[in-house]
Amino acid sequence: MFDTTGFWKDIFIFILVLVVVYTLLKTFTLKYFKNKDRAKTVGLNIFLVLGILYLFYRIYRVIYDNFPDFATMFMMTNIINQTLQVSVLALATTGIVLIFKTSATTNFAQGMIATFGAFLSAKMIQYFTLNYTDMTVTTMVFLAMIGGAITAFLFGVFVDAVIIRNSKDKSPIGKQMITMGLVLVLAGAMPLIFGKILMPIPKMSYEPNIAFKLFGIDLFITVHAYYALIITVVLLVILFSMLRFTKWGLGVRATASNELVAGMMGVNTKVITSMSWAIAGLLGAVAAVMLTPNATNVTVALMTPTQVNAFMAAILGSFSSFLGPLVAAILIPVLTGLLSLVVPLWQNAVVYLIILAVVLVKPMGLFGKKIAKKV
Amino acid sequence: MMICRTEVSKDRKARIKQITNHPYFGFFIITFLMLIVQLLRVAGVPVSNTLIRAFGITMIYIIIALGFSILLGYAGLASLGTAGFVGIGTYILGYFTKNLEASIFIVILVSILGAIVIGLIVGFISLRIEGMYLAIITLGLSEILNEVFKNAVSITNGTNGLGLDSQLIIFKNLIFVNHNTIFIFTAIIMFIMMILTLNLIKSPTGRALLAMRNSTSAAQAMGVSILKYRLMAFIVSTVYAMLGGVIYMSYISFSIPTTWSLAFSLNILAAVIVGGSQSIYGIVLGTFMIFGLNLGVFQQFDFFKENPAISVMFNGLLIILVIMFYPGGLIRLVTTSYYKLKKALAKLKMKWRNYRYGSDN
Numbered sequence: 001m002f003d004t005t006g007f008w009k010d011i012f013i014f015i016l017v018l019v020v021v022y023t024l025l026k027t028f029t030l031k032y033f034k035n036k037d038r039a040k041t042v043g044l045n046i047f048l049v050l051g052i053l054y055l056f057y058r059i060y061r062v063i064y065d066n067f068p069d070f071a072t073m074f075m076m077t078n079i080i081n082q083t084l085q086v087s088v089l090a091l092a093t094t095g096i097v098l099i100f101k102t103s104a105t106t107n108f109a110q111g112m113i114a115t116f117g118a119f120l121s122a123k124m125i126q127y128f129t130l131n132y133t134d135m136t137v138t139t140m141v142f143l144a145m146i147g148g149a150i151t152a153f154l155f156g157v158f159v160d161a162v163i164i165r166n167s168k169d170k171s172p173i174g175k176q177m178i179t180m181g182l183v184l185v186l187a188g189a190m191p192l193i194f195g196k197i198l199m200p201i202p203k204m205s206y207e208p209n210i211a212f213k214l215f216g217i218d219l220f221i222t223v224h225a226y227y228a229l230i231i232t233v234v235l236l237v238i239l240f241s242m243l244r245f246t247k248w249g250l251g252v253r254a255t256a257s258n259e260l261v262a263g264m265m266g267v268n269t270k271v272i273t274s275m276s277w278a279i280a281g282l283l284g285a286v287a288a289v290m291l292t293p294n295a296t297n298v299t300v301a302l303m304t305p306t307q308v309n310a311f312m313a314a315i316l317g318s319f320s321s322f323l324g325p326l327v328a329a330i331l332i333p334v335l336t337g338l339l340s341l342v343v344p345l346w347q348n349a350v351v352y353l354i355i356l357a358v359v360l361v362k363p364m365g366l367f368g369k370k371i372a373k374k375v
Numbered sequence: 376m377m378i379c380r381t382e383v384s385k386d387r388k389a390r391i392k393q394i395t396n397h398p399y400f401g402f403f404i405i406t407f408l409m410l411i412v413q414l415l416r417v418a419g420v421p422v423s424n425t426l427i428r429a430f431g432i433t434m435i436y437i438i439i440a441l442g443f444s445i446l447l448g449y450a451g452l453a454s455l456g457t458a459g460f461v462g463i464g465t466y467i468l469g470y471f472t473k474n475l476e477a478s479i480f481i482v483i484l485v486s487i488l489g490a491i492v493i494g495l496i497v498g499f500i501s502l503r504i505e506g507m508y509l510a511i512i513t514l515g516l517s518e519i520l521n522e523v524f525k526n527a528v529s530i531t532n533g534t535n536g537l538g539l540d541s542q543l544i545i546f547k548n549l550i551f552v553n554h555n556t557i558f559i560f561t562a563i564i565m566f567i568m569m570i571l572t573l574n575l576i577k578s579p580t581g582r583a584l585l586a587m588r589n590s591t592s593a594a595q596a597m598g599v600s601i602l603k604y605r606l607m608a609f610i611v612s613t614v615y616a617m618l619g620g621v622i623y624m625s626y627i628s629f630s631i632p633t634t635w636s637l638a639f640s641l642n643i644l645a646a647v648i649v650g651g652s653q654s655i656y657g658i659v660l661g662t663f664m665i666f667g668l669n670l671g672v673f674q675q676f677d678f679f680k681e682n683p684a685i686s687v688m689f690n691g692l693l694i695i696l697v698i699m700f701y702p703g704g705l706i707r708l709v710t711t712s713y714y715k716l717k718k719a720l721a722k723l724k725m726k727w728r729n730y731r732y733g734s735d736n
Contacts, residue, residue: 106507167699172507173453174698177648180641181694187638188688304637308518311511319508349522352515356500359512363503 007062007342014054018047044362052331055354059338073217078337083225084294085333087232091287092303092310093317093329094236095280100319101256102269102276103164105175106311109182110284111303113159116186117152117285118201119194121145122298126199138227141204141289148285156281160274187300201292204228228290235283240322252276309333316355318365328366402569405659406562409434413558427558429670434561435623437662440646441572441655442615447644448652449576450608451588452501455640456513459520460613462635463489464620469537469630470530478544483621490617494610501605517640524632536631543625557626564622568615569655575611584608642666642690649693651704660706665690 025043033039064071092110099107121144128140159182167178203224211220243249251272254262263269288303313332317324332351339347358366394400412430416422439461446452467486471477477485497513504512524531531537543552575581583604586594591601624630642665650661669686673679679686701708 106511163695163699170698170702173451173510174702176453176507176510177644178695178698180644181691181698184641184645184691184694185688186691188684188686188691191684192682192688308514308637312515315508315511315515345526346522349519349526352519352522356512356515356519359508360500360503363508 007058010058011055014058015051018051022047045366048358048361048366055335056338059342062342072215073219074341075338076214076217076219078341079334080219080221082333082337083221084228084290085337086330087225087228088287088291088306089309089313089329089333090232090236090326091283092306093313093325094239094322095283096310096314097319097322097325098239098252098276098283099280100314102252102259102273103160103175104172104259105164105179106314106319107280108176108179108307109159109186110280110310111288111307112183112186112190112300113152113155113281114284114288115298115300115302116155116190117148117281118288118292118298118302119148119190119197120151121148121285121289122197122199122201122292123194124148125201126197129199137202138205141202144201145286145289148289149282152281152285153278156278157274159281160277164273164277165270190300197298200297201289203293204290224290224293231286231290235286236326239279239283243322248272248275312352312355314365315359316365318368320364320369321367324365324367398573399570401656402566402573405569405656406566409562409565410559413555413562416555425674426671427555429667429674431554431558431561431626432623432670433662433667434558434565435619435626436643436646436666437659438565438568438622439616439619440643440650440658440662441568442612442619443643444647444652444655444658445572445575445584445615446608446612447647449581449584449588450605452605452608453507453510453644454497454513454609454612455510455637455644456497456517456520457612457616457643458635458637458639459517460490460493460616461620461623461639462520462524462630462632463493464617465624465630466524466531466537466620467617468621468624469539472539472542472544473537474530476544476549478546479625480545483618486617486621487614490613491610494613495606497613498606498609501609502602514637514640517635517637521632521635524635531630531632534632536629539624539628552625554626557622561622561626564618568618572655580604580607645690645694649690649697649705651706654704654706657704657706660709661704664693664705 022043026040030036030039060071060075063074067074092114095114096107096110099105099110124144124147125140128135128143132140163178163182164175167175170178203222204227205223207223209220209222210226211218213219243252251262251267251269254265254267255269255272259269262272284303287306291306292298292302309332310329313328314325316332317326317328319325332355335354336347336351339350343350362368409430412422412427416427439457443454443457446454464486467489468479468482471482471485472479497516500512500516501509525534527533540551543550576584583594583599584607586597586599587601587604595601646661646665647658648661649664650659651657669679669690673686697704
């Protein structure tokens with residue numbers, strides 16, 4: 001699409017310069033700092049942020065060289081177009097992190113539980129369109145979304161009560177494999193339970209796009225993405241305030257730091273874990289219903305790319321915090337969208353490679369803290 | 376006369392026992408059982424094509440699962456990159472035969488070298504990122520490889536898939552090989568791989584890997600180099616996977632990116648876990664449960680043909696049940712029930728003897 005000569009060369013040179021400067025600084029100036037570990041991590045963070053900013057700048061330059069007049073608009077439009085992806089990814093990632101905090105396992109079945117909800121939503125929409133012809137699209141999708149979310153909520157409780165609670169004493173990798181088995185079970189069960197879905201889930205609204213101004217640039221956003229953003233923000237604000245201010249949130253934080261001690265201190269860890277599985281399912285189902293209009297139909301593999309991206313976001317932002325994965329969930333779709341302009345078709349591979357490089361430098365993620373382990 | 380005859384029979388019995396107790400005997404029996412289907416066909420018994428194909432694919436999956444078991448069962452590293460590595464193997468054979476017209480031996484050499492390089496890279500990653508995170512990172516790596524398979528059209532022919540017309544090049548001669556020949560070759564390679572795996576896990580290397588699996592810190596304290604053995608485990612498993620890919624391509628003659636997705640890695644994982652990740656017989660059993668039953672038995676019935684999802688569900692249920700209730704895999708269930716049966720039979724025999732001849736006291 002664009003002339004990208006020199007793009008990769010510049011980036012490699014920049015990364016090399018960063019590495020050399022960092023090594024020089026580390027060897028010669030580290031002894032002047034009192035808290036050496038802290039200085040090291042702060043330095044690394046600064047250099048990583050510099051690298052990511054340079055990547056954005058270089059993409060901007062490539063667009064600018066080709067379209068000098070519209071470069072900023074081009075970039076902003078591209079970022080705004082990713083609103084829906086960002087919302088979906090943010091919800092999915094938060095669900096995965098919530099489960100990791102309480103059950104100490106990476107839930108591979110998150111996407112499948114979400115798809116379970118989406119299947120029920122699609123069935124509900126089929127029923128509504130056949131029986132209530134005067135219903136508007138928006139109400140229909142909202143009702144279906146609530147139905148799907150409640151189903152996924154109950155299913156999350158069911159999974160926790162039947163499987164996860166009974167495999168508490170298994171190793172983390174064993175628990176992880178149980179969730180992989182759950183993926184296969186659900187992938188096999190859903191076509192049997194729901195049959196073929198004939199009707200796709202429609203968008204939340206087909207009204208004309210909303211136009212708005214940002215930094216003096218005319219932009220527009222589809223109503224569907226706008227609604228998705230609002231729902232995501234509302235859900236996440238409710239969830240985070242619950243985590244911060246309610247007794248349940250305190251319980252989650254206590255369970256996350258040490259499940260055994262939390263149980264001894266009177267926290268009902270069973271309820272905490274099953275609630276977090278349920279809420280993760282709910283978030284995933286809402287995300288799946290919002291995503292489906294972009295895919296053609298509800299299928300078993302609907303959430304698989306989102307699931308992989310959500311894992312990547314959680315790894316990039318660190319599993320140990322809630323805010324880090326959220327930042328990564330915004331960063332990944334935006335980067336993918338921008339890179340699709342520069343290296344069409346290869347954008348996903350490049351983004352995964354960048355994440356791999358970042359994680360190799362900081363194994364605990366961008367916002368993670370190193371936790372000292374007793375041997 | 377009488378004494379002489381018993382001595383001969385005793386001698387023969389001891390010799391037979393020597394053969395049956397040999398560690399390779401079981402592998403030989405498994406290989407022979409696999410080959411029987413093919414031999415029956417040669418003898419003129421009508422065996423359906425799908426059944427033979429099912430056996431062939433199962434053997435290829437056994438090779439891949441053996442490599443994966445060294446990683447999971449012995450080194451304790453959970454990886455989801457298997458699909459990508461097998462995919463690379465298939466594309467190496469496809470590209471080298473079709474475009475470069477290279478001999479199969481060069482292909483095998485190149486795939487082993489490539490496997491060593493990739494194994495080194497993943498091994499170094501595994502030194503930084505451990506435990507649960509490693510599965511996610513290798514999943515990401517597999518996704519990258521899948522993107523490469525999709526987009527590097529000049530090598531992989533993109534999403535249309537790469538076909539070979541069942542041709543191979545051996546010493547510059549283009550040969551149209553028969554699938555039956557490759558079936559027999561696959562069986563022999565499986566036999567060799569089993570022997571290699573057994574020797575590897577009984578050697579000091581295997582013991583070091585086991586020590587590392589149980590506790591990295593304790594292993595390091597005993598002088599086991601984590602760097603060396605992690606890299607080694609990844610290299611071995613990648614070599615097995617790539618060889619599996621090369622054999623897969625020569626047997627099926629077709630490779631398409633959608634095959635090398637997360638589902639493939641999960642199924643290999645399922646096979647290793649269900650059978651028992653620390654036993655070669657367990658892996659054979661597990662691969663049969665996951666792939667062989669579906670391909671060879673279920674596909675013969677119309678009910679399963681119409682609902683292919685049931686076998687997927689069955690696999691998932693098996694994984695969950697095995698991890699929750701039989702952590703050693705189904706092979707441990709088989710061996711324990713065998714010993715229990717033996718004990719019960721001995722008891723019964725004793726009881727009968729007491730009844731027949733009267734008890735000792």
